Amino acid sequence: MSFSNYLETEILDHVFGGNAYTAPSTLYLALFTSNPAEDGSGTEVSTSGTAYARQTVTFTVSGNTATTDAAVEFPTATASFGTVSHIGVYDASTAGNLLGYAALTTAKAIDTGDVLRVPAGDLDITLD
Numbered sequence: 108m109s110f111s112n113y114l115e116t117e118i119l120d121h122v123f124g125g126n127a128y129t130a131p132s133t134l135y136l137a138l139f140t141s142n143p144a145e146d147g148s149g150t151e152v153s154t155s156g157t158a159y160a161r162q163t164v165t166f167t168v169s170g171n172t173a174t175t176d177a178a179v180e181f182p183t184a185t186a187s188f189g190t191v192s193h194i195g196v197y198d199a200s201t202a203g204n205l206l207g208y209a210a211l212t213t214a215k216a217i218d219t220g221d222v223l224r225v226p227a228g229d230l231d232i233t234l235d
Contacts, residue, residue, distance in 0.1 A: 108196070108207040108208065108209040108230075108231070108232040108233075109145065109207060109208055109209065110145075110206065110207050111143075111145050111146070111147060111195075111204070111205040111206055111207060111208065112145045112146055113147070113204045113205060113206070114204070114205075114206045114207065115145075131198035131199075131206075133163055133198075133200075134163065134164050134165070134166070134196050134197070134198065134206070135161035135162065135163055135164065135196070135197045135198070135199065135200050135203070136161060136162050136163075136164040136179050136194060136195070136196060136197075136225065136230075137151050137152075137161045137194065137195040137196070137197055137205075138151065138152045138159065138181065138188065138191045138193075138194060138217075138223065139151050139152070139191065139192065139193035139194065139195060139208070140152060140188070140189040140190055140191060140192060140193075141192065141193070142192070142193050142208075142210065143193055143195045143205055143208045144208070145208075147195075147204075147205035147208075149193060149195075149208075151195075152188045152189065152191065152217075153188075156185065156186050157184055157185055157186045157187070157188055158182040158183060158184060158185040158186075159181065159182065159184070159188055160181075160182060160200070161197060161200050161201070162179050162180065162181055163179075164177075164179050164196065164225075164230070165177055166232070171233055171234045171235060172231050172232065172233045172234075173231070173232040173233075174228055174230070174231050174232075175225065175227055175228060175229060175230040175231075176227060176228075177227050178224060178225065178226050178227045179224070179225040179230075180222060180223075180224045180225075181222065181223045181224070182222075183220060183221070183222050184217050184218065184219055184220065184221050184222070185219060186219055187216075187217065187218050187219060188217035188218075188221075188223075189216070189217070190214050190215065190216045190217075191211065191214060191215050191216075191217055191223065192210060192211055192214040193208055193209065193210050193211065194208065194209055194211065194225075194230070195207065195208040195209075196208070196232075207232060
């Protein structure tokens with residue numbers, strides 16, 4: 108997973124600038140139909156008539172890797188989400204700041220009646 112420009116700046120300012128960074132109390136997983144990129148400019152799945160909403164996500168950190176510690180399940184699609192190709196982690200349920208993003212191994216079309224699930228342990232964020 109790549110960090111966003113926002114998070115890169117916050118980390119650098121915290122570590123090298125001596126300015127405090129307060130980690131968000133809740134993290135949210137978002138779905139994208141295009142690459143959100145470091146500036147968050149990609150296309151997030153529409154919330155209009157689809158039942159889509161960002162879902163809370165939690166991680167356990169061990170060494171240099173943070174791994175999801177619980178499954179994340181998105182609501183049943185009431186209309187097509189489109190082809191989901193990327194995910195992102197945000198600090199808010201709507202709007203907010205993109206913290207990190209990654210391409211899915213395989214893009215997935217989410218049609219009416221489908222449910223997208225991310226099993227526990229299937230999302231890793233590694234610093235190397």
